[in-house]
Amino acid sequence: MSDLTKKSAAELAAMLAAGETTSVAITQACLDQIDAVDTDIHAFLHVDAEGALAQAAASDARRAAGTPASPLDGVPVAVKDVLATEGLPTTCGSKILDGWIPPYDATVVSRLKEAGLPILGKTNMDEFAMGSSTEHSAYGPTRNPWDTDRIPGGSGGGSAAAVAAFEAPLALGTDTGGSIRQPGAVTGTVGLKPTYGGISRYGLVAMANSLDQVGPVTRTVLDAALLHEVIGGHDPLDSTSIDQPLPALADAARQGAAGDLAGVRIGVISELRGEGYQAGVEQRFDEAVALLTKAGAEVVEVSCPSFVHALAAYYLIMPSEASSNLARFDAMRYGLRVVPDGDPSAEEVMRATRDAGFGDEVKRRIILGTYALSSGYYDAYYGQAQKVRTLISRDFEAAFAKADVLVSPTAPTTAFKIGEKLDDPVAMYLNDVATIPANLAGIPGLSLPAGLAPEDGLPVGFQVLAPALADDRLYRVGAALEAMLEKEWGGPLLAQAPALGGAR
Structure with missing residues (x-):
């Protein structure tokens, strides 16, 4: 595995800006990693090697001319197969769209191209985003890079697995009830669902219009903020799009990484823990909350009874x-x-x-x-x-009167084994119990790794929620916690994954 695939998107962007590498070299390293591990992981449904390398060469030409299209120009990205991509298959993980090639790009895909990010291909997903495990794909399940006998979450398990297996530094997912955050939790990656309307839904094949949102899947909080800034903002093609500028998301992440949360009020949601939550998940959550307190945050308990x-x-x-x-x-x-x-x-x-x-x-x-x-x-x-749904929104309003952000475990358990819950839909649905309230209320939510559960050595996710349009708070708090945790671990959590591209 190339050292380039281990770098964060921010690190790769800095290397490109300094002339220390090229987009073609980075993109080829990602394609080589896909060739090496994706037979086992099955994160991708379609890989566009020729297109990605052509886009990378164009990026290198812009860099050479001193006219990069964006700070992330030249950093490769993978796209969930529920987003329309002109000239590339878009199946939504379903046989009913097998072979369909859209004649247009989703707005977020257009923005990736305008910013110069080479698109590696389309990632696997539960059919029409209906699932919590990526076992419901018509093209076979994706496997968790931490343990290939286990699920990578869903519906966007392909995007999360691609990032966790070092096949792509960045990916796009969609979150209807937790389909970015829950895969992030079980694969040790970072996933963000934005404020409803904060990122365009044009070209997203809808499952539930009032719930679906596109968002970033990355390995660091800063990377998520950088990608969010590329794809976010108003889109006149989307009637649900919010017509106002994004806050300074990357700056918020950089501020948070300094580790000072003095004056920040953090509310622990009492209804999102306890019965049904794995002991190791709660242990890592409590340890993370203690670190936030150490950083100067004020921690209070809040109740949201309608949850x-x-x-x-x-x-x-x-x-x-x-x-x-x-x-x-x-x-x-x-x-x-x-x-x-x-x-x-x-x-x-x-x-x-x-x-x-x-x-x-x-x-x-x-x-x-x-x-x-x-x-x-x-x-x-x-x-x-x-x-x-209205009562849930009111509970959030009351809770945010007491706290700047709310926190909970992202998912009640670590990754379960493939096939374990296929015959019990209700048990499968329970994986989304902590993530669904944010979708119903339209508020933003971030999941980041909180460590490994002592019972099974698998990743645990920590969820941060903020009021609508306050996505920057997520990046500040998330980056602060990430920095403190990585200091304890001696590096990123994914560095502790098994050696073969994060797979075993």
């Missing part, structure tokens, strides 16, 4: 929106088409196509969502879930 209903509300709202969004896959306009024998009607073609093209989890959520929206049940289920 106990968040999981139930989410699994009514999300399937309802998903059932509406997936109605577009009708075999008539694009994607897979299965034509039964004889002279089938349009309805029969549609039925056969959806039966062959959608996996079991997608079918399950479509049925649940259609039921919740049906006549006679809308008020009893979907309507009630939206009322709970």
